[in-house]
Amino acid sequence: MNPHGRAAEKPKYRAIIxxxxxxxxxxVLYGGxxxxxxxxxxxxxxxxxxxxPENVPVRFDPARANLVLLAHPHCPCxxxxxxxxNNLSATLRGKLAIHVFFLRPAEFDExxxxxxxxxxxxxxxxATVHIDEEGLMAARFGAVTSxxxxxxxxxxxxxxxxxxxxxxxxxxxxAGVDRIVSLITTGKSDSSESxxxxxxxxxxxxxxxxxxx
Amino acid sequence: MTDVNEFAGAPxxxxxxxxxxxxxxxxxxxxxxxRYERVDRMFVYLxxxxxxxxxxxxxxxxxxxxxxxxxxAHLHVQVAVFLGAALSLFPILLAYLRPxxxxxxxVIAINQxxxxxxxxxxxxxxxxxxxxxxxxxxxLAFYFDWKVILTATVVVAGDHFVxxxxxxxSVY
Numbered sequence: 001m002n003p004h005g006r007a008a009e010k011p012k013y014r015a016i017i018x019x020x021x022x023x024x025x026x027x028v029l030y031g032g033x034x035x036x037x038x039x040x041x042x043x044x045x046x047x048x049x050x051x052x053p054e055n056v057p058v059r060f061d062p063a064r065a066n067l068v069l070l071a072h073p074h075c076p077c078x079x080x081x082x083x084x085x086n087n088l089s090a091t092l093r094g095k096l097a098i099h100v101f102f103l104r105p106a107e108f109d110e111x112x113x114x115x116x117x118x119x120x121x122x123x124x125x126x127a128t129v130h131i132d133e134e135g136l137m138a139a140r141f142g143a144v145t146s147x148x149x150x151x152x153x154x155x156x157x158x159x160x161x162x163x164x165x166x167x168x169x170x171x172x173x174x175a176g177v178d179r180i181v182s183l184i185t186t187g188k189s190d191s192s193e194s195x196x197x198x199x200x201x202x203x204x205x206x207x208x209x210x211x212x213x
Numbered sequence: 214m215t216d217v218n219e220f221a222g223a224p225x226x227x228x229x230x231x232x233x234x235x236x237x238x239x240x241x242x243x244x245x246x247x248r249y250e251r252v253d254r255m256f257v258y259l260x261x262x263x264x265x266x267x268x269x270x271x272x273x274x275x276x277x278x279x280x281x282x283x284x285x286a287h288l289h290v291q292v293a294v295f296l297g298a299a300l301s302l303f304p305i306l307l308a309y310l311r312p313x314x315x316x317x318x319x320v321i322a323i324n325q326x327x328x329x330x331x332x333x334x335x336x337x338x339x340x341x342x343x344x345x346x347x348x349x350x351x352x353l354a355f356y357f358d359w360k361v362i363l364t365a366t367v368v369v370a371g372d373h374f375v376x377x378x379x380x381x382x383s384v385y
Contacts, residue, residue: 017311020303020307024299028299028327031299034292035296038288072281074279075278076278076337107282170334200280202280203283204280204281
């Protein structure tokens with residue numbers, strides 16, 4: 001026993017500890033970088049039509065701006081988008097007509113769609129929640145990523161297209177929400193877009209064919 | 214006038230006091246060392262529990278990523294398993310090989326804070342998960358070693374500083 005009350009140092013443990021430290025540092029750096037990249041890499045944005053599409057089975061409200069959120073019911077990241085949509089609704093207090101469309105591929109029934117995200121969307125004041133049969137609404141609004149929001153002014157012109165979260169799957173203030181609030185309250189914004197973070201609404205076929213809704 | 218008797222046995226008294234002082238210090242060091250080892254063992258169980266909890270959390274909150282109607286294992290599950298393994302097994306190894314060592318408890322402090330960061334990510338930045346940081350500091354306080362709290366604080370402050378520069382929306 002040495003003066004510090006420790007057993008005499010065993011040289012063999014030094015090698016183990018050194019090797020373990022290297023493995024630990026490499027894993028933490030690699031895993032941290034992987035997580036960071038995943039969280040901050042946006043998904044594909046929408047090619048939204050510049051005017052509110054004609055063949056949309058929801059009533060356009062000409063008295064206020066209309067916001068449509070396209071979502072995948074099982075996308076974990078979209079939970080954060082729903083939370084931000086709720087905050088947006090509370091901030092703008094009746095100045096938005098909100099429609100949330102949840103994708104339902106033909107292979108699944110309606111119960112597949114009614115997830116926690118669906119329930120959360122139902123609780124948003126002023127929001128109407130719909131099932132997007134086989135992704136037709138997503139296609140009409142040019143959305144390919146869950147969490148895509150498109151905002152149309154009372155004149156049916158596209159004002160904003162983008163996501164509501166700052167990073168993937170995280171709640172918290174972001175550029176998308178700030179821009180929508182600015183557009184509604186002041187009529188202008190520094191940009192009409194923001195990054196979208198979420199699962200793909202498209203089912204991949206082959207790389208050559210691209211995805212299908 | 215000074216009483217000589219006042220100094221009678223003075224050298225023995227001083228020696229006895231020195232002996233008592235040395236023995237007190239030795240007892241204190243032993244007690245402190247046992248405390249370090251005991252808290253290290255406590256963290257072994259906590260690290261294991263956190264690893265299991267992180268995996269369960271990932272499986273409950275984000276088990277799959279989706280592309281239309283196709284699902285695949287979510288990155289969070291893999292991160293919880295492998296990164297969680299690194300964050301838990303390294304301090305457990307040190308606590309097993311070198312209990313009570315000063316490096317062991319500082320490594321535990323660092324990994325405990327990294328666990329807070331990972332759990333916050335796995336839960337999508339929920340405010341409630343941030344309280345894991347404060348709970349961790351409370352557990353680390355059991356070491357009665359202020360430098361360990363300082364290490365943990367530096368890790369959290371450093372994380373917020375770096376993300377405040379590169380990814381400010383994730384902090385504010």
